[in-house]
Amino acid sequence: xxxxxxxxxxxxxxxxxxxxxxxxxxxxxxxxxxxxxxxxxxxxxxxxxxxxxxxxxxxxxxxxxxxxxxxxxxxxxxxxxxxxxxxxxxxxxxxxxxxxxxxxxxxxxxxxxxxxxxxxxxxxxxxxxxxxxxxxxxxxxxxxxxxxxxxxxxxxxxxxxxxxxxxxxxxxxxxxxxxxxxxxxxxxxxxxxxxxxxxxxxxxxxxxxxxxxxxxxxxxxxxxxxxxxxxxxxxxxxxxxxxxxxxxxxxxxxxxxxxxxxxxxxxxxxxxxxxxxxxxxxxxxxxxxxxxxxxxxxxxxxxxxxxxxxxxxxxxxxxxxxxxxxxxxxxxxxxxxxxxxxxxxxxxxxxxxxxxxxxxxxxxxxxxxxxxxxxxxxxxxxxxxxxxxxxxxxxxxxxxxxxxxxxxxxx
Ligand code: PLP
Numbered sequence: 001x002x003x004x005x006x007x008x009x010x011x012x013x014x015x016x017x018x019x020x021x022x023x024x025x026x027x028x029x030x031x032x033x034x035x036x037x038x039x040x041x042x043x044x045x046x047x048x049x050x051x052x053x054x055x056x057x058x059x060x061x062x063x064x065x066x067x068x069x070x071x072x073x074x075x076x077x078x079x080x081x082x083x084x085x086x087x088x089x090x091x092x093x094x095x096x097x098x099x100x101x102x103x104x105x106x107x108x109x110x111x112x113x114x115x116x117x118x119x120x121x122x123x124x125x126x127x128x129x130x131x132x133x134x135x136x137x138x139x140x141x142x143x144x145x146x147x148x149x150x151x152x153x154x155x156x157x158x159x160x161x162x163x164x165x166x167x168x169x170x171x172x173x174x175x176x177x178x179x180x181x182x183x184x185x186x187x188x189x190x191x192x193x194x195x196x197x198x199x200x201x202x203x204x205x206x207x208x209x210x211x212x213x214x215x216x217x218x219x220x221x222x223x224x225x226x227x228x229x230x231x232x233x234x235x236x237x238x239x240x241x242x243x244x245x246x247x248x249x250x251x252x253x254x255x256x257x258x259x260x261x262x263x264x265x266x267x268x269x270x271x272x273x274x275x276x277x278x279x280x281x282x283x284x285x286x287x288x289x290x291x292x293x294x295x296x297x298x299x300x301x302x303x304x305x306x307x308x309x310x311x312x313x314x315x316x317x318x319x320x321x322x323x324x325x326x327x328x329x330x331x332x333x334x335x336x337x338x339x340x341x342x343x344x345x346x347x348x349x350x351x352x353x354x355x356x357x358x359x360x361x362x363x364x365x366x367x368x369x370x371x372x373x374x375x376x377x378x379x380x381x382x383x384x385x386x387x388x389x390x391x392x393x394x395x396x397x398x399x400x401x402x403x404x405x406x407x408x409x410x411x
Contacts (some may be wrong), residue, residue, distance in 0.1 A: 007143040010155075014133075016379030017041070020363070027367050037402045039329070039390040040373040042188065042348075046321060048253045048302075049314035055305030056257075059298040070297040075289045077104025077261065081300045084307040085261060089246070095233040101265050101281060103288055104303075106295045108218050108247035108260040113138040114291075115214060115243060115262070116180070118283040119270065123179040126159040128171050130189050130380030130387070132216065135182040153382040162383045163190060165352060169341060170198060173205050180212050186219040186228075189380045189389040190350040191326075191342015193228045199235050206241035212270065212280070213242040218260075221251035221319050223345045239265035243280070250322075250347065250393075252306050252315055259295055259303040322347045325399040326392035332403035336411060347392040350377065354411040362388050370405040 020040060028034065048056075062068040076082070082102045090097050105111050113134050116125070125144055127135050136158065139145055146157030154160055159178050161171035169192040174181070183202060186193045194202075206213050215232040223230055232238045244263040248254035264284045269277040305311045330343035339352035353362040359376030366372045366388075377387030392399065 005141065007141050007145075010140050010145055010148055011137055012148060016133075016375070019379075020373065020375065023364070023367060024373055031371075034371045036367075036371050036373060037394065037398045037405075038373045039394055039399070039402055040375045042250075042391055042393065043255050044250055044253050044322075044393050045395055046253055046318055048257070049306070049311065049318060051305040051308055051311035051314055052252060052257075052302045055311075056298055056302040059301035063298070073294045073297055073300075075292055075294045076100070076285065077102065077295060078297065078300050078304075081304045082261075084304050088307045088312075090231060090233070093231055093234055095231055097233075097263060098266065100285075102261055102263055103284065104259065104261045104295050104300060105288075105292065106258040106260070106299070107249065108216065108245045108262075109134055110292075111245050111260060111262045112182075112214065112216055114287065115245075115284070116142055116144070118280065118287055119180060119212075124157065124159060124177060126161055126174050126178040126181045128163050128182070128184065128187070129154075129160040129382060130163065130377060130384035131182070132184055132188050133380070135214070135216075160381070160383070163187075163192070164383055165339065165341075168192070169350075170194060173201065177209070178211055180214060181206065182214045182216065183232075184216040184218070186217075186222055186346035187342070187348075188219065188346075189348055189375070189377065189384065190387075191344075191346035191348035192350070193223065193225075193345045195227045196229050196235060199229055199232060203232070203235045203238045203241055207237055210271070211241070212268070213238075215242050215244045217244055218247040219250060219346050219348075220246060221315070222323060222347050224323065225345055228345050233263070233265070239267040241268065243268065243284075248303050248306065251319065252303070253318065254303070257299055257302060259299050321396070322392045325394060325396060328396075328399050328403055329390055329392060332407065336407060338411070343392065349390045349392065351388050351390070353377075353386050353388055356386065359385055359388055365409070366406070369409055370402070372402050372405060 082099045086097045116138050125139050145155035163169040163171050169190045220230050232242045247260035264281045266281050268280040270280050326343040329349045330340050333340045341350040343349040359378040363376045375389040377384030
């Protein structure tokens with residue numbers, strides 16, 4: 001008899017986006033002429049930069065001839081991309097990496113979801129609340145979560161690090177023992193960041209307590225301020241305690257093309273049952289070579305084109321475009337007296353709902369009165385209740401129109 005992985009029964013339905021779609025569909029069926037603007041989902045809308053398109057096209061042409069045809073590539077990624085990553089994303093920040101410390105993949109979602117499987121089943125995980133749901137659900141599937149408590153909307157065995165207005169969305173260090181800590185900066189959904197000094201506290205804590213930081217840096221390219229670290233490895237000692245995840249999805253319009261990378265330093269150790277040190281890099285390499293056959297050559301050529309002088313310029317323009325949208329939203333909503341967070345170093349704007357409306361009440365108000373779809377903060381965790389996320393990934397026209405509509409609401 002084929003039995004299922006019982007842990008899957010602990011997963012909560014992906015309520016958030018299906019509920020948003022349900023309410024949106026109902027509204028449209030009742031108001032067929034409404035012009036809906038979506039500032040809800042985190043997908044990009046601008047076309048791929050020209051340098052990336054050229055990189056992709058040239059790579060496709062190479063595959064047309066047996067002389068330059070490529071079949072299976074290295075599971076870890078091609079050297080041309082890994083070297084460009086090391087040179088441009090790290091060396092420029094004073095961080096040295098070896099090529100065997102960078103693992104190219106087809107997306108950060110897979111990497112942040114898969115990384116947990118190289119750690120012990122009884123590891124205690126800590127997540128920020130609100131949180132990108134993949135960190136939680138991948139650990140639920142692996143049996144680390146314990147039961148779901150419907151009253152608290154939290155899993156019994158997961159340690160939640162609350163991020164709210166009171167602590168300026170900067171979590172306190174855990175007060176109980178944890179083994180793996182997921183940190184996401186710039187943060188999805190709050191759009192907030194940590195300074196170098198604040199991040200150093202986490203690195204020091206991880207060193208002292210022999211835990212590992214899983215640092216999701218998917219939005220690194222959107223950082224504008226100097227004091228915000230672009231890589232956790234800018235913090236002294238971080239290579240001994242941190243894995244870093246980066247993605248081309250939002251930076252370069254790769255949400256559909258799919259390419260990302262993960263850095264696992266050779267200095268990073270974890271322990272076996274007898275307390276012997278093991279290299280995490282070796283385990284991740286073993287995992288990837290067993291279960292992953294590499295990101296396509298064409299895609300990696302497209303990604304490498306980002307690091308050419310033209311590519312860098314085009315990416316910067318893309319980021320500028322979205323960050324100008326963020327400014328439009330942030331300043332527009334602030335001018336109404338709303339409490340607005342994020343949007344300075346990240347493409348997400350996180351706002352406190354007015355008049356203590358719940359996240360879903362505010363969702364309904366925005367949809368019915370302004371025909372705008374956003375994302376209720378409570379969908380990212382209990383600490384997101386009473387907050388709301390808007391994204392800067394729309395067109396300028398829609399973004400400006402949305403803000404004008406919100407200005408007309410009685411809040
Ligand atoms: N990490 C965070 C925090 C994200 O918000 C996302 C995408 O929304 C990802 C990872 C996944 O990125 P990718 O498209 O590379 O799978």
